[in-house]
Amino acid sequence: MGTVTPRDRAVGLVAPLLDPATYRAWLFLLASFPLGVITFVWVVTTLTVGVSTSFTLIGIPVVAVAVLGARVLGSTARPLARWGLGAQIAEPTPVPREPGLFGWMWSALTDAAGWRTMLYLFLLFPIGLIGGVLAVTLAATAVLTPVLLIAPWVIKGVAAPIRWLAERLLAPVTLSERARRLQASRQQVVDTAADDRRRIERDLHDGAQARLVA
Numbered sequence: 001m002g003t004v005t006p007r008d009r010a011v012g013l014v015a016p017l018l019d020p021a022t023y024r025a026w027l028f029l030l031a032s033f034p035l036g037v038i039t040f041v042w043v044v045t046t047l048t049v050g051v052s053t054s055f056t057l058i059g060i061p062v063v064a065v066a067v068l069g070a071r072v073l074g075s076t077a078r079p080l081a082r083w084g085l086g087a088q089i090a091e092p093t094p095v096p097r098e099p100g101l102f103g104w105m106w107s108a109l110t111d112a113a114g115w116r117t118m119l120y121l122f123l124l125f126p127i128g129l130i131g132g133v134l135a136v137t138l139a140a141t142a143v144l145t146p147v148l149l150i151a152p153w154v155i156k157g158v159a160a161p162i163r164w165l166a167e168r169l170l171a172p173v174t175l176s177e178r179a180r181r182l183q184a185s186r187q188q189v190v191d192t193a194a195d196d197r198r199r200i201e202r203d204l205h206d207g208a209q210a211r212l213v214a
Contacts, residue, residue: 028084036128
């Protein structure tokens with residue numbers, strides 16, 4: 001093994017200051033606060049209205065809209081996490097379109113990716129609040145002070161758990177959940193085919209009776 005020289009230690013200490021990933025993570029901490037305010041208001045408002053009126057027929061569609069809205073907001077949170085944190089997050093599959101109003105609500109209410117995205121958007125407010133204060137404090141105190149050397153390490157240490165959380169909650173659904181959705185879609189196709197077959201048989205039977213009567 002090679003000997004670590006003081007020059008190597010100095011380079012290792014200064015390297016994070018020259019790493020673009022450090023400044024992307026810092027900008028992520030700044031941007032996560034205003035985004036967290038928007039997402040927090042959306043999640044809390046829609047769920048509060050939906051749950052409080054769940055005993056009526058109004059609450060269920062409101063909760064469904066809350067989940068679908070979280071999907072839309074998640075399309076902004078994912079690119080931000082990829083760019084700022086280097087998170088490896090693929091885009092989730094679209095919500096399957098079920099026929100009818102009840103089918104639409106059922107698809108939204110059983111959307112696991114939408115609910116996980118909603119949880120991340122809810123947590124983004126305290127994350128953004130803490131991260132934003134930390135980012136501003138480091139920027140204000142690090143200039144021409146020894147804090148400049150430790151600031152990148154602090155930013156990386158704060159960004160690491162946020163990246164872990166984003167990759168767990170914003171990623172696509174698991175294989176088991178996807179298999180369950182495929183099975184449900186297949187069952188729906190089978191039921192639709194059976195209904196069409198019964199309708200055709202009924203039409204043929206009614207038509208034959210009409211001709212016999214004639």
